[in-house]
Amino acid sequence: MSIVRTLIDILSLFVLPALIVGVPMYGLAKKVPVYESFVEGAKEGFGVAVRIIPYLVAILFAIGMFRASGAMDALATFLDPVLSLIGMPSEVLPMAIVRPLTGSGSAAIVADLANQYGAGALVTRMASTMFGSTETTFYVIAVYFGAVNVSKTRHALPAGLIADFAAMLFAVWICLWLFG
Amino acid sequence: MLNYIWAGLIVFSLVFALFFDVRDLSRDTYRNGAPLPVALDFEDRVFDPDADRQPVTLRIALDTYGEFYNTDARPDSAYAAQLRRTDDGLEIRLDADASLPAPLDQIRDTTNPRDQALQGTFVGAQLAAGASGAIGGMEFAPVRFVKMQAISAAALDFADTAAEIALGLIGILVLFLGLTKIAEDAGIINALVKLVRPVLGPLFPNIPKDHPAMGMIALNLAANVFGLGNAATPFGIKAMEELQTLNPEEETATDSMVMLLAMNTASVQLVPPVLLIALIGLEINKVYFAIVLTTAGSLTVAIIAAKLLGRLKRYRDTDPMRLASSTSSTQPDEVQS
Numbered sequence: 001m002s003i004v005r006t007l008i009d010i011l012s013l014f015v016l017p018a019l020i021v022g023v024p025m026y027g028l029a030k031k032v033p034v035y036e037s038f039v040e041g042a043k044e045g046f047g048v049a050v051r052i053i054p055y056l057v058a059i060l061f062a063i064g065m066f067r068a069s070g071a072m073d074a075l076a077t078f079l080d081p082v083l084s085l086i087g088m089p090s091e092v093l094p095m096a097i098v099r100p101l102t103g104s105g106s107a108a109i110v111a112d113l114a115n116q117y118g119a120g121a122l123v124t125r126m127a128s129t130m131f132g133s134t135e136t137t138f139y140v141i142a143v144y145f146g147a148v149n150v151s152k153t154r155h156a157l158p159a160g161l162i163a164d165f166a167a168m169l170f171a172v173w174i175c176l177w178l179f180g
Numbered sequence: 181m182l183n184y185i186w187a188g189l190i191v192f193s194l195v196f197a198l199f200f201d202v203r204d205l206s207r208d209t210y211r212n213g214a215p216l217p218v219a220l221d222f223e224d225r226v227f228d229p230d231a232d233r234q235p236v237t238l239r240i241a242l243d244t245y246g247e248f249y250n251t252d253a254r255p256d257s258a259y260a261a262q263l264r265r266t267d268d269g270l271e272i273r274l275d276a277d278a279s280l281p282a283p284l285d286q287i288r289d290t291t292n293p294r295d296q297a298l299q300g301t302f303v304g305a306q307l308a309a310g311a312s313g314a315i316g317g318m319e320f321a322p323v324r325f326v327k328m329q330a331i332s333a334a335a336l337d338f339a340d341t342a343a344e345i346a347l348g349l350i351g352i353l354v355l356f357l358g359l360t361k362i363a364e365d366a367g368i369i370n371a372l373v374k375l376v377r378p379v380l381g382p383l384f385p386n387i388p389k390d391h392p393a394m395g396m397i398a399l400n401l402a403a404n405v406f407g408l409g410n411a412a413t414p415f416g417i418k419a420m421e422e423l424q425t426l427n428p429e430e431e432t433a434t435d436s437m438v439m440l441l442a443m444n445t446a447s448v449q450l451v452p453p454v455l456l457i458a459l460i461g462l463e464i465n466k467v468y469f470a471i472v473l474t475t476a477g478s479l480t481v482a483i484i485a486a487k488l489l490g491r492l493k494r495y496r497d498t499d500p501m502r503l504a505s506s507t508s509s510t511q512p513d514e515v516q517s
Contacts, residue, residue: 005468012406012451019411023359027366034362041361045354048417049346056342062189064338068330069193070200100445103455110459119463128460128467132452133474137445140416141182143349144441145433147417148424152432154498155489157181159438160445162489163482167446170477174470 048147055146059138063101072097088172095127096168100137100161122179129171134164197327210283215303215317217244227311236263253281270302272318291321356414369395384436386501393422397440407451416444428504435499439486446482449475
């Protein structure tokens with residue numbers, strides 16, 4: 001497993017340079033006016049960034065308010081009995097709630113757990129697995145749909161949240177199985 | 181669904197904030213109007229009644245503190261502070277970097293948010309010139325409706341942060357969208373489409389054969405796999421734009437868009453995010469395997485969820501592809517391959 005891991009690590013170091021250098025080089029070989037193409041494509045970037053602002057503001061301010069209201073703590077107390085059923089330690093619960101909402105918030109939880117219980121503790125490992133294996137669902141929805149001005153997202157959010165919920169369960173069970 | 185969750189977040193933050201604030205008021209968490217018992221110590225100096233400000237050491241008895249605020253938090257044994265003469269009497273002001281226990285940290289943040297220094301009026305026996313210390317109380321400005329203030333501050337803060345994040349993306353977006361354009365012109369995207377068609381085709385049945393959207397999706401997923409979060413976003417946005425060209429109804433998401441989103445939130449990763457490595461260090465080697473297993477499992481669930489939910493009546497009825505083909509037979513139906 002560790003050889004595969006090292007290989008993937010090294011490979012991933014080369015992906016970005018290969019992309020940034022390789023694509024223009026290949027384009028040159030194909031007689032593409034690379035500089036002009038680059039600039040033409042790049043022009044879109046600013047527009048996209050500006051276009052997603054309303055979507056991102058809408059999502060993030062609501063999440064910020066929810067966090068500041070102390071609702072997370074209340075939710076954690078409320079859900080505590082359910083947790084023992086699925087084997088999740090209550091220390092990890094804030095992570096499971098916050099992960100789909102904010103990236104920086106969940107990073108802070110990992111840092112806090114590592115600080116309190118040590119980086120090798122089971123709860124820290126569970127939280128790290130949750131952090132590493134899923135994306136911030138609300139952020140992804142705001143950015144991707146914002147970029148194309150889609151506001152009726154249909155089943156995107158339920159599907160994303162179901163996947164997140166599954167990831168939280170898998171993280172708990174797999175960590176219990178590997179390290180428990 | 182997003183409508184309800186969004187409104188829910190806002191409404192519930194008000195409800196919870198009110199609940200916590202009322203609870204704080206009824207429990208008198210901040211002991212408004214009651215002075216906290218403290219001892220002042222001038223160390224090797226003495227009290228000078230004419231000085232505008234003088235250094236002083238503030239001591240709070242641990243047990244008294246716990247009893248006074250009814251808390252398990254304990255203050256440090258001594259705090260460096262300034263004693264200032266004001267019109268209202270003597271004011272104690274702690275250094276800005278002092279580490280304060282709850283609820284003093286909350287009192288500091290609420291009563292003096294600008295310079296983050298805890299300040300309060302000294303109440304107690306008249307201090308005589310030349311005294312080496314004094315016992316008395318420290319009275320703070322009243323603290324009420326903390327959470328109420330916090331949610332409005334958070335709303336403003338996060339609106340700011342959101343705009344910052346979006347604008348912060350500009351550089352990377354520009355770089356990768358430029359590269360993507362070269363790749364498109366050089367025919368790399370088309371080659372990629374042919375390569376991934378057998379694997380991704382069944383997941384995105386609404387994308388016509390040889391459409392560049394498939395190539396962009398492949399790039400987006402590949403960037404995710406290699407932990408290039410920065411590159412994944414521009415590719416994902418590009419993929420969404422390509423999918424939007426196939427969308428007959430501008431404001432509504434198509435099944436393909438939902439599938440792409442679901443796959444992105446589950447994010448297949450063979451390389452863990454750099455941020456996580458920064459947080460837990462070498463421990464990453466231990467959880468690496470767990471992350472790969474979890475991510476594979478959640479990706480499977482994401483794909484199944486997106487497919488099955490799409491079959492529900494309420495989501496099938498809003499499918500732009502289906503609507504377009506059933507309502508307008510005059511339009512050329514090129515998207516339905």
